[in-house]
Amino acid sequence: MGVFARPAAWAYRHRWYAVGAWVLVLVAITVGSQAAGSDYRNDFSLPGTQSQRAAELLKAHGAPQAGDALQVVVQARDGVRSPAVERSLRAALGEIGGLPSVAGVRLPYDDPGAVSRDGTIGYATVTLTGKAESVPKEDVKAIMDAASAAEAPGMRVEIGGEAVRGAEEGGGGAEGAGMLAAVVILVLLFGSLLAAALPLVTALFAVGGAMGLIVLASRVATVADFTPPIMMLVGLGVGVDYALLIFYRYRHELLAGAGPREATARALDAAGRTVFVAGCTVIIALLGLVVLGLGALQGVALAVALTVLVTMLASLTLLPALLGIFGGRIERTVRKRAARSRREPGAGWRRLAEAVQRRPVPALAVAVLALLALSAPALDMRLGFADAGNDPESSTGRQAYDLLAEGFGPGVNGPLIVVGEGGAAAGARLRSALAGTDGVAWATPPIPSGDGRIHTVLVIPETAPQDERTAELVHTLREDVLPPGAVVGGSTAAALDFSETVSERLPLFAAVVVGLSSLLLLVVFRSLLIPVKAAVLNLLGIGAALGVITAVFQFGWFGVPAGPVEAFIPVMIFAIVFGLSMDYEVFLLSRIHEEWVRTRDPAAAVREGLAATGQVITAAGAIMIVVFAAFVLSPSRMLQQFGLGLAVAILLDALVIRCLIVPAVLRLLGRYAWWLPAPLARRIPEVPLERPAVPERTG
DSSP states (O other): OOTTHHHHHHHHHTHHHHHHHHHHHHHHHHHHHHHHOOOOOOOOOOTTSHHHHHHHHHHHTTOGGGSOEEEEEEEETTOTTSHHHHHHHHHHHHHHHTSTTEEEEEOGGGOGGGBOTTSSEEEEEEEESSOGGGSOHHHHHHHHHHHHTTOBTTEEEEEESHHHHHHHOOOOSHHHHHHHHHHHHHHHHHSOHHHHHHHHHHHHHHHHHHHHHHHHHTTTSOOOTTHHHHHHHHHHHHHHHHHHHHHHHHHHHHHTTOOHHHHHHHHHHHHHHHHHHHHHHHHHHHHGGGGGOOHHHHHHHHHHHHHHHHHHHHHHHHHHHHHHHHHHHHHHHHHHHHHHOOSOTTHHHHHHHHHHHHSHHHHHHHHHHHHHHHHGGGGGOOEEOOOGGGSOTTSHHHHHHHHHHHHHOGGGGSOEEEEEESOHHHHHHHHHHHHTSTTEEEEOOOEEOTTSSEEEEEEEESSOTTSHHHHHHHHHIIIIISOTTOEEESHHHHHHHHHHHHHHHHHHHHHHHHHHHHHHHHHHHOOSHHHHHHHHHHHHHHHHHHHHHIIIIISOGGGOOOOOEETTHHHHHHHHHHHHHHHHHHHHHHHHHHHHHHHOOHHHHHHHHHHHHHHHHHHHHHHHHHHHHHGGGSSOHHHHHHHHHHHHHHHHIIIIIIIIIHHHHHHHHGGGGGOOOHHHHHHSOOOOOOOOOOOOOOO
16 A cells, blocks of 8 residues: 555544544634634734834834824815814714724814815824724724714714724625535536535535634734635635545546445545645645745745645545545445446547647647736736725725815825934924925924924825825835935835835745745656646746736726735735646646556557546636635625636636646657656656556446
8 A cells, every 4th residue: 555545544444533533623623713712913014114114113202103093084064164063073083082992083173184175074083002903893893883973964974094994894705605616516527415525524624624723823923814714715725626636536446446445545545646746735835935024924824834734634534534434325326327427538638638739839829828918917017905995985994085085185095104313303304305295295294203202294195095106206205305214104105115025025936936846846757847847837827817817906807996916916826826736737747647657658648648637627627716716706805816816827727728738738748748867867766646547447
């Protein structure tokens, strides 16, 4: 028995112990995580950047701008300064000032610049005790309720700010929709609800265990609050995918004449190796995010890598136990369905491979040109973070955003916080220099810190926070206007710093991920060109997925509100897609390599490999696509981009790359596809991926 067949055989023989152990572990993790509670924290700090330096100065000197703020925006038909409106507003804001997480309240009447020229729109500033992501949602909702209580006939009150966006964002039914679609595909594939349930049960055990572990980990490490939906997104897709690859091989062995026990051992000995290599590739790609040095992404990467690891363990140990329990019933279903089928297994895929091999150059050219065309929009990709201007028009955050832009100009929604050292005279000079800069609508008088050693000037740009001219203004202030020691901070500047940091470090990250993954494939397939081909094709697929995201979310195709691509989406898409694409690459190439070793006929190896894996890879890809695409229904713009990018990448990988490019490239390479220089062959270890399979019988 191989290394993966031995634990599978043990799990099969002791099936109830194995399932019971998984149930006990899952219950213990769930109970422990619920008792401990989560402590998710976002870490968007960027040491060495001006925005981070500004935040540190404000906090060190006790400046009121150290915490984030909310805006209570009022529109009154009779004017914000009318006695009735002022009386109602003062009462509501007085109540807000005594609520938890509120550091202070500044009324519209405290600052002449807080009331529009026509007097119908004004805003109060509610300063929080910390950053938006650290303020409890229940505290924000209490502030929102108190502000809404001020509304009266002829008076409209909306509340905006990043903390409001987080409090308003609700959950969606994306996970349920994706699981339902996966059940339908599995039932159609296997013709049995029981057979369809096993991959899903395996995935749910794995995701449930990983989620509990991450909740516990959040108590001792920094884990972002957007980690759980991403974990579930990847965990469900990968969990069903891995279990399906093993289960399909199990079905193949049954039809080849093996009994349930022997079929389980053979399936794990063969497909289990593929799952292990594929899972390691995903984990390597995710851990590559650590080299970016971004705290917000390191916790996400480790969490998703842990999810993949637990999923892999469940596929290799829990699934064999479930096959031991339900193997007899599944065997009867599989044999009955095979007896009714009159089609030759894989005949359609074999014909497709033959058609591509007859004209490999046109097929390769058309497919590559299509991927390059889809990738083109990514050349204009602009990274950033969505703000309330991208939210649904019905939300109070979006209503407040629009009212502020109407009354004070678009720049008021993204003020720049300029921090300068020195006393009142230095603050006045700083304000004078800022007010005279092109692109600045107006600048507030300098606001002293608690100890008086620094002054803060709020700069309101003429353009909206996501406008490219606002980014140019930030660079102009930093490079040409500000005196030595003064820095530009605030959420708009921090988003710019984060985006530019990601862009600068992306090449290093890509080189690490591609290099390590290619090295793994080199060892597994003992080929120099196969890893190069895999890396190039994966990069083409990722580029096409990023191009689609850019076209839809940045250019505003299909009615989607236009805005920047979330700054961490490209690196997360790169890491996860690069790893997931290797699943199909390894599964397909392992069968092709198996045929190549047996026949030494490169063309026949491609045909038979595609015929043997075509159906299962298509089904696995379809399941991943529907699970990922379901997240487009999520209210979170970040999850929408994430789900669309993953779904498009898997679609292109499962159809265009696997069906057209891989057969064409391997046909053109011929025997050279499996070439490895003799000196290198002597130095690298042999790691056989699969044992030869018995040809499938069709009843």
